[in-house]
Amino acid sequence: MARQEQQSLSVGSAPHHPMPFDDDQIDQYQTYADGALMIADSGAVFAQSFTPQLPTLTRVSLYLNREGYPDPCYLAIRDNLYGQNLTSMSIPYTYVPSDVFRWIDFDFPDLNVTPGGTYYIIVSSIEHAASHYWIGVGQNDRYPNGTVYACIWGHMWGP
Numbered sequence: 001m002a003r004q005e006q007q008s009l010s011v012g013s014a015p016h017h018p019m020p021f022d023d024d025q026i027d028q029y030q031t032y033a034d035g036a037l038m039i040a041d042s043g044a045v046f047a048q049s050f051t052p053q054l055p056t057l058t059r060v061s062l063y064l065n066r067e068g069y070p071d072p073c074y075l076a077i078r079d080n081l082y083g084q085n086l087t088s089m090s091i092p093y094t095y096v097p098s099d100v101f102r103w104i105d106f107d108f109p110d111l112n113v114t115p116g117g118t119y120y121i122i123v124s125s126i127e128h129a130a131s132h133y134w135i136g137v138g139q140n141d142r143y144p145n146g147t148v149y150a151c152i153w154g155h156m157w158g159p
Contacts, residue, residue, distance in 0.1 A: 024058050024059070025054055027052055027053050027054045027057075028050065028052075028053065028145070029061075030138065032138045033063050033101070033136030033137055033138055034137075034138060034139050035136070035137050035138070035139045036065070036101075036134040036135060036136050036137060037134070037135050037137055037150075038132055038133070038134055039073065039123055039124060039125045039132060039133040039134070039135055044150055044151070044152050045122065045123070045124040045150070045151045046122075046123050046124075046135065046148065046149065046150055046151075047078075047081060047120045047121060047122045047123070047148070047149040047150075047151070047157065048120065048121045048146055048147075048148055048149075049118055049119070049120050049146040049147050049149070050118075050119055050120075050121065050145060050146045051116060051117065051118055051119075051145040051146065052113045052114075052115055052116075052117065052119060053115050053116075054113075054115060055112060055113060055114070055115055056110050056111065056112060056113065057077065057110070057111045057113050057119075058107070058108075058110050058111075059105050059106060059107040059108065060075060060077075060105075060106045060108075060121055061103045061104065061105050061106070062075070062103070062104055062106065062123065062135055062136075063101050063102070063103055063104075063135065063136030064096045064101065064102065064103075064104045064133055064134065064135055064136070065096065065097060065098065065100065065101045065102070065133070065134045065136075066093055066096045066097070066098050066131075066132070066133045066134070067098065067130065067131060067132055067133075067134070068098075068128065068130045068131030068132070069093050069131050070093050070125055070126070070128060070131040070132050070133055071093075071125055071126040071128070071131075072090035072091060072092050072093070072125065073090060073091050073093075073096065073123070073124075073125050073133050074088065074089075074090045074122075074123070074124045074125060075088065075089060075090070075091075075106040075108075075121065075122065075123055076088035076121075076122040076124075077108075077111060077119055077120070077121060077122070078119065078120045078122060079113075079117065079118070079119050079120070080120075081120055081149060081157045082157070085122075086111055086119075087108045087109065087111045088108070089106055089108045091104065091106065093131075096133060101134070101136050120149070123135060
């Protein structure tokens with residue numbers, strides 16, 4: 001479900017200049033958002049494939065907003081959409097603003113990856129009637145090295 005504007009909150013270009021933590025190096029990023037998807041809408045789980053250029057993945061930043069008081073937002077990294085999580089973590093709703101979209105860091109233990117391989121960022125939560133997260137997205141293909149996938153109600157992943 002794409003969202004251009006919800007109540008008085010609009011999704012627009014998301015100025016974000018990733019800054020490295022400690023010894024982190026920025027591998028890749030995409031900072032443009034002109035729409036949003038509801039995480040857990042009708043049981044929806046979303047994934048973004050990506051191709052790392054560096055051998056260590058240290059964190060992922062997502063452009064998030066929330067409505068109500070949802071259960072935690074989960075992020076996992078996989079090397080296969082149907083495979084096991086290589087790493088995962090969650091953040092409580094208190095980390096995500098309800099009035100504006102913000103870049104939220106999921107800073108997990110360093111994960112060794114194979115440069116040039118394909119990996120997946122999986123984002124999910126548990127839906128409640130009026131409580132859920134929104135993730136900012138670009139409506140057009142702004143990241144040529146990956147694809148967005150959705151899995152609705154546990155059915156197969158599809159772009």
